[in-house]
Amino acid sequence: MKYYLHRISQHTEWSHPLLDEKQLLSIGWAHYGASRDFLAQHEDKWSSVASTxxxxxxxxxxxxxxxxxxxxxxxxxxxxxxxxxFHVYTVTDNRRLAARHIEDDLRDLQSWNGKSAIVTEEGYIEESDRPGDVLD
Structure with a gap:
């Protein structure tokens, strides 16, 4: 078992509600998470990620x-x-998830700004305060 220090300050309006309410730890780096190839093969792709x-x-x-x-x-x-x-969490799963994988978790989640989540075509989470934009 290893111990890690992990700050979730990237997009705090979403990272804290995701962790507090859905027990999902976020990292940011959404441009890599939106890439299906990266998510499918992230362990094998580290040298590519590092150079990129x-x-x-x-x-x-x-x-x-x-x-x-x-x-x-x-x-x-x-x-x-x-x-x-400080809060200590135990990693319970080895999966790495992108926004498109957690749409059900986002459905009833509100940001710190009181807004709903939408997942864009590019695979990013964005805020919306319009009811029609909530994930369907």
Missing amino acids: VERDYPKARPRFGLQRFLEMAQGDRVVVPTWGA
């Missing part, structure tokens, strides 16, 4: 957060800091 991130973000080193996220396995513990507290 290095090309797209040459001065930053954010790829290591993504690498650690992909290394998490069932039974590992994840420490998630929040304002004034």
